Amino acid sequence: MxxxxxxxxxxxxxxxxxxxxxxxxxxxxxxxxxxxxxQAHVPVVESDLL
Numbered sequence: 725m726x727x728x729x730x731x732x733x734x735x736x737x738x739x740x741x742x743x744x745x746x747x748x749x750x751x752x753x754x755x756x757x758x759x760x761x762x763q764a765h766v767p768v769v770e771s772d773l774l
Contacts, residue, residue, distance in 0.1 A: 726743060727740060727741065727742055727743060728740070728741040729741075732752070736752050738750055738751070738752070746761065747761065747762075748760070748762075749761070755770055755772065755773070756769070756770045757769045757770075757771075
């Protein structure tokens with residue numbers, strides 16, 4: 725059993741599949757990152773250039 729990671733064309737993680745089948749998806753939109761998975765909430769992180 726192992727985790728499976730998928731990346732986009734620039735090397736950012738976009739999908740992480742856990743050994744038991746749970747999936748965590750990461751969407752990148754400029755400086756904004758949205759992570760969705762098996763939790764009830766969706767964390768959103770926004771970074772600045774500094």
